[in-house]
Amino acid sequence: MEFTVSYASFTTAVSDINKIISSKSVIPILSGIKIEANEYGLKLTGSNSDIFIERTIPLLKSGEKVVDIKEFGSVVVLSKYLNGIVKKLPNDICIKLGRNDSITIKSGDIETKLNGFNANDYPKLPEMDRNNKIEIPFGKLTEAIKQTAFAVSKSEAKPVLTGVKMEFEENKLICTATDSHRLARREVTIESKTTESFVVPSTSLSELTHLKEADSSIVEISYTNNFIVFGTAKSSLYSRLIEGVYPNTGSLVPTESKALITMNTQVLIEGMDRACVFSTEWKHNNIQLEIVDDATIKISSNSTEVGMIEELQKIIHIEGQNDIQMSFDGRFVLDALKRIPEENVTIRFDGLMKPIVIQPQNDSTCLHLISPVRSY
Amino acid sequence: MEFTVSYASFTTAVSDINKIISSKSVIPILSGIKIEANEYGLKLTGSNSDIFIERTIPLLKSGEKVVDIKEFGSVVVLSKYLNGIVKKLPNDICIKLGRNDSITIKSGDIETKLNGFNANDYPKLPEMDRNNKIEIPFGKLTEAIKQTAFAVSKSEAKPVLTGVKMEFEENKLICTATDSHRLARREVTIESKTTESFVVPSTSLSELTHLKEADSSIVEISYTNNFIVFGTAKSSLYSRLIEGVYPNTGSLVPTESKALITMNTQVLIEGMDRACVFSTEWKHNNIQLEIVDDATIKISSNSTEVGMIEELQKIIHIEGQNDIQMSFDGRFVLDALKRIPEENVTIRFDGLMKPIVIQPQNDSTCLHLISPVRSY
Missing domain, CATH: 3.70.10.10 (Proliferating Cell Nuclear Antigen)
Structure with missing residues (x-):
């Protein structure tokens, strides 16, 4: 693996992903960021216990080259130190994979080496059926989340109540959250024919609202039995789903x-x-x-x-x-x-x-x- | 005690003093702000273990009336709650001392009551000999502090090293701080004939630098054996002095x-x-x-x-x-x-x-x- 990437694109992506990563993960490799250089550009992946975020840096941005890839490959390095050092570098950043999964990072007259992990040891993300998907504008989705997610239960006693119930009906999304003392419910109109319902951890949805996307940009939602993926132009956010039967809240009103x-x-x-x-x-x-x-x-x-x-x-x-x-x-x-x-x-x-x-x-x-x- | 005070003057003063007060002081009354209404206006006093800050709100500010005193008197109320409520009031604030050292606070259609302490139980501030004083511009004093105080010892093993040594010589102030691994020293020119030397806790000096004063405004420094007072137009900061012999640092250079x-x-x-x-x-x-x-x-x-x-x-x-x-x-x-x-x-x-x-x-x-x- 060897590439040169523009300072701004790389540091923004690393800093955004670093925010969700715990530097004290029980599984050490999950304290890392996976860096992958492929034919489309760079793909960076980070995780906490509930979610994975994948962020792509394309070869070109508005017609200008932002990534120049000399050799494909991948590696995992500790997020805390990668983020700590790259933001302090003066200009474009060259990264090259060396021996024992370590990388050298060069920028100007500065040469650093970071120890890493073998990328093959990083957890595989679930395969999604991308044909079966729901499209919704980012602004409508985050509005419905912000108006409900605060009301989820803070206690793990009933795990299903720590999530937001997202019900997709024809041309409609209904979000519901309750901790059994209070309930918040918000309905938004969308263009969709899917009828599906999920309970998504509120912490995952909170990360989703932090993605910097235009309100009008489209989020593609795809799902399996256990996972849901929110895909935007730049990022994919994978969240586990919460199992269990969500209480019938309609009769409470x-x-x-x-x-x-x-x-x-x-x-x-x-x-x-x-x-x-x-x-x-x-x-x-x-x-x-x-x-x-x-x-x-x-x-x-x-x-x-x-x-x-x-x-x-x-x-x-x-x-x-x-x-x-x-x-x-x-x-x-x-x-x-x-x-x-x-x-x-x-x-x-x-x-x-x-x-x-x-x-x-x-x-x-x-x-x-x-x-x-x-x-x- | 009964007075009406402008919202802005009172909330600013209470909020500034509240910053130094611990809501968990071992002596409960020291978690309070002392409010005193006298012929000059209001005097508010707050404390932490090392310092007292006294702040005055005069009857007039730029010719406009900011305090209207109906009856002199004083009381101590818990700073956390006083600060919590007054900043949320809509306009000018009327405070009246009631029974059992409680006060009523009125503003618009809102009436609140806060329990308090008898002002006589609040510690007395040391009497200063105001004739024996040093004058120094606020900007010069805080500059010398900021360039040295960071180097004090963080350990209480040698208490004297947790303070900044302030040496006043003719037309000169020399500040020195060291933790025995590093030393910072700054000399500023001032107009003064006093020859005195104090070791002041760095935490007190740090509070002093946070006072919002113009760089050119004059600070009057007066002192006793155990206390030093930094007096500005609006505030007086009383700090204990650290006893003990400060090491001779001149020979280290x-x-x-x-x-x-x-x-x-x-x-x-x-x-x-x-x-x-x-x-x-x-x-x-x-x-x-x-x-x-x-x-x-x-x-x-x-x-x-x-x-x-x-x-x-x-x-x-x-x-x-x-x-x-x-x-x-x-x-x-x-x-x-x-x-x-x-x-x-x-x-x-x-x-x-x-x-x-x-x-x-x-x-x-x-x-x-x-x-x-x-x-x-």
Whole structure:
């Protein structure tokens, strides 16, 4: 293996992949980046326990040569040191495979040698049936992920709840996440005829949203029984799927309401944020929401240790009862509100021990359920 | 105590003081901010184990009223919560002392209550003889600190070495710091007739450099046997002094040289930084410096685990021997070089086991000594 590559292309790719790699992987070779030089250019691969990311650097970029390959081949070197040194080099980088899987890296008057691993010992990526694939714009996919993935369970007690359920129906993708105290659901319209459903680890989806792609660029999704691959122009992200039966969440959404209020999203966020300062002593960050009259709600929180807060906010519109009082985990309410870019939100109350429904005003594609907590 | 204060003035002051306060202080009241309303405005005080910071908010700022005091008084409230809530308030803040040392904070439609401590239980600050004081521009003082304080000992084995020695001589301040492997020394010209010398904890000086003051503003330094106070227009920083005899460091500086080379500072920094990637396996981050000939030095480092690096750099000017090879802690060399803003540096070699002397070219007011390490 021997090639010369432009400084910017190589350091960006190595730095992006290095972010997901743990330098303390139990399997030492997985702390490495696999570098492969082939007829199409360079392919760099990195992994953590859940995912593999493959990144290609093509021979040409906008008509300019970025990689010049003298000899095909591959090797694995420790990501931490490769990333540490290449970003500190002054210009174009020549890499050559030497003895015992070590490489020499030359740039200007600087010569370095990095020890490596044999590329044959690196895990093989699963073969995908690329014919059976779903296409979706990057922006729509990441939007649906960002509005749901925060609500997955942080506990491994029920592994299936640590993932986001992605349901592809005709011309539709529905993402759902829940930790059984709260639920987030988002539906986006796409052009697709596939009917499939997967539970994908939220950590993998979080890495996917970090890929620097244009919102309009197309992501190709292909899959096997155990793996799903998100392919963009530059990168492929391989994630394991979570096995197990995802709970039926459709029946959780209350169908009738005792009260429905419309509030300004940003004002409500600021109020909940203040109230959370005083909720640290509670296991569930207890915040009280009280409909005082047709025009006013009171947000309050109380801590024997710290102090208390009470504030009044204007209701824009109300339907139903005007005398409801309930307690919630303030962090959960904040998490949901912060994912709503619309100016106004509606909150639906369905009864004392039933979850509330938070939605953007006039938009049923986005939905958050939050269970109340006992305030005593 | 009762007053109204402008949002910006109060939140800035509370946030600045909050940075030094530990929320887990062994003495609970020291996790608090003392608020005092008096005839001059507000005085806020915070502390960590080494220092107190006092910050004043005057009644008027640029002719505009920023504090309106209805009743004098004082109280101590937990800094973490005061800072947490006030920055989230919408506008001007009214604070009133209530029962049991609690305060109510009102802003717009928001009312909060914070539990507090009796201000009489807060430690008294030492009384200073304000007649006996030294004046020095803030910029000169912080420059001398930043160029030396990094070299103090990180170990408490010799407490006196964890401080910076500040020697005031006629029209001169000399700052010295050493951990016995390296030494940094900086002399600045000031207008002063005082002859005094203090050893100040480097952590206190670091807080001092974080104060947002104009470089030209005057710092008034006053002192007792155990305390030193740095007073600016807005703040007073009280620090304990370190007791003990500071070693005589004057005799450590080599007087003659075997070789003296002049190098470009930035190029040398980049080379040392690369070499440090390969020095992690050594206790002392071993980097080899070798004068190869009259025009070239070689910087190299070698790690059996990671790999090696070798690079050549141009010598701008050389006097004396052209065949010297020595090993250093690369981090120490980098630390020193990064404090030198001048374009070129000189490095003086005095013999195999003697420290090297790094200085800006043509400037003897700044000096760094670094002892060599064994490379076997």
